[in-house]
Amino acid sequence: MVTNPQRRIALIDAAIEVLARDGARGLTFRAVDAEAGVPKGTASNYFASRDDLLRQAAERIHLRVAVEDVDSTETDPETRLTQFMRLLLQRISDDRAGWLALVELRLEATRRPELAAILTKTLRDNLDAVVLGRREGDLPGDDLTAVLLYYAMTGLILEHLTLPDVLHDVDLDELVRRFVRRSLPHT
Incomplete structure (x- = not known):
C-alpha cells in the first residue's frame, strides 16, 4: 500500500x-x-x-470542520457560547461539501453495518467532545444543554445547506443566539 x-x-x-x-x-x-x-x-x-x-x-x-479558534477574551459565558455556535455554523457552511458528504455517509450507513458502526462511534465521540468542551470551557448550562444545542445546530445546518430557501427570511445569527438563550436554564 x-x-x-x-x-x-x-x-x-x-x-x-x-x-x-x-x-x-x-x-x-x-x-x-x-x-x-x-x-x-x-x-x-x-x-x-x-x-x-x-x-x-x-x-x-470532522477534522475539516473542527472549531478551535473561539475568542477566549470574551468573559460573558452566554456570549462566548453564542460566538462558538455561530463560528460552527460558519465553518460548516464554508465546507458545504464536507457536510453534504456526511449526510450521504449517514444514508449509506443505513445499508452498510460496518459504516454505521464507524459513523456511530465518530458521531458519538463528537457529541461527547461537545459535552466535555462545555464543561471544560466553563460554558453555561449543563450536559443536556450541550446535547440540545448540538441537535438544534445539526437541524439548522442540514436545512441551511440542503434547502436554504426554507430559511431565506431568517437571520441565522439571531436564530443561533435564541437557540443558546432558550436552551440555557434561567436562574
Whole structure:
C-alpha cells in the first residue's frame, strides 16, 4: 500500500467532494481519481476497498470542520457560547461539501453495518467532545444543554445547506443566539 500522506489526504478530500456532488452511489475509485486530478488507478493503490475509502472519508470530515479558534477574551459565558455556535455554523457552511458528504455517509450507513458502526462511534465521540468542551470551557448550562444545542445546530445546518430557501427570511445569527438563550436554564 502506498504511503504518501499528502496524496492520501488529497484523495480523501476528493472522495468527500464526490460524495457531496454525486452521492454514495457515485463514489468510485475512478471518480475520486478524476476529482483529485491524478492518474487512473491511484486511489485503488491507496485504499484497500471502497469501504476503506468511505471509512476514511467519514473520519476526515470532522477534522475539516473542527472549531478551535473561539475568542477566549470574551468573559460573558452566554456570549462566548453564542460566538462558538455561530463560528460552527460558519465553518460548516464554508465546507458545504464536507457536510453534504456526511449526510450521504449517514444514508449509506443505513445499508452498510460496518459504516454505521464507524459513523456511530465518530458521531458519538463528537457529541461527547461537545459535552466535555462545555464543561471544560466553563460554558453555561449543563450536559443536556450541550446535547440540545448540538441537535438544534445539526437541524439548522442540514436545512441551511440542503434547502436554504426554507430559511431565506431568517437571520441565522439571531436564530443561533435564541437557540443558546432558550436552551440555557434561567436562574
